[in-house]
Amino acid sequence: MSEKAKALILQGPNHLTLEEFPLPEISDDDALIQVYACGLCGTDHEQFSGALPIGGPTIPGHETVGRIIKIGDAAKERFKVDLNDIVAVEVFQSCRNCINCNSGDYRHCVNHGLFDMYGFIPINKPPSLWGGYSTHLYISKDAMLIKIPDSLDPRLATLFNPLGAGIRWAVEVPNTKAGDVVSILGPGIRGISGVVAAKNSGAEFVMVTGFGPRDKGRLEFAKQFGADLVVDTQIQDPVKELKSKTGRLSDVVVDVTAKSTAAFGQAVNLCSEGGTVVIAGTKGAYGAENLSIDSIIYKEIKILGALGVDINSYSKAIEILNSNQFPFKELSRLEIGLDEAQNLLSELSCGRQDALHCLINPFK
Ligand SMILES: [Zn+2]
């Protein structure tokens, strides 16, 4: 094991530097992991490009899986893990003591919250190692860990985040039931994870939509993961296609598209009377094109926002990944080292990279 951690620091928009840090002292309450892999998502390239501002130089990376190489006794007890265990690290921290943490809503912890998440904490906060683009990650007393079974490849395990999102957005938030018709807008990794989650919860029919030639391969993947129907909305009308196959509209519609102005309107059109629309893909400053507000009223649609994932969904994601029921190994995957991250993030931020699952292996 090296004496020092090697990590990428995001200094400002589009500017990463590679630096070394001393490994932190670990006390009774905290731990240190050696990082196996850190998954990348849309948030990574938004942070990289500056669309999502940072509060000073920061080690990014919030979908981290690693092995515990140092841990205090109290930390073992609190996290229910041991030395050498492989763990995924929850993005949010929880003080386990405030009113929100006590009610289970730890993501709104009054002592942590949105600006104190792994991958977003500036390096000026000791001991600096708060992000997954690094050989080592510091596990604070308020961190939350999910144990990874030895039988699961740690690189695949980084899918705990997107698959957890699919479970929360396509099943937990809308309360998807056996027999439901589910439509998922957006065939990226979170859309495909939504298919897995919906099918796994007994949904009878799942449609996935994409837009144009770029999504063609992704829609094919969606079929391999159980989608009953895939639709290219550039050339097909999703409402017509869904009705021709099922004779009805969707009980649940999940919009995971980023910055697509047409998706919300489509989601409302695809939703049945009394159905639920979950909006999980952020649109920035963009509006909602062709949105029929009256349809929301006439059909009494429930519109629910979903922000991120929670630890229950992560645990279910690890169970599904470990079950080998779905072909996650076959996903188009790009695994890079720290030195290639600048390039990959530039490609991702301008949509020039098509791999569905990108990850950084800091020891590659
Ligand atoms: Zn992410």
Ligand SMILES: [Zn+2]
């Ligand atoms: Zn709290």
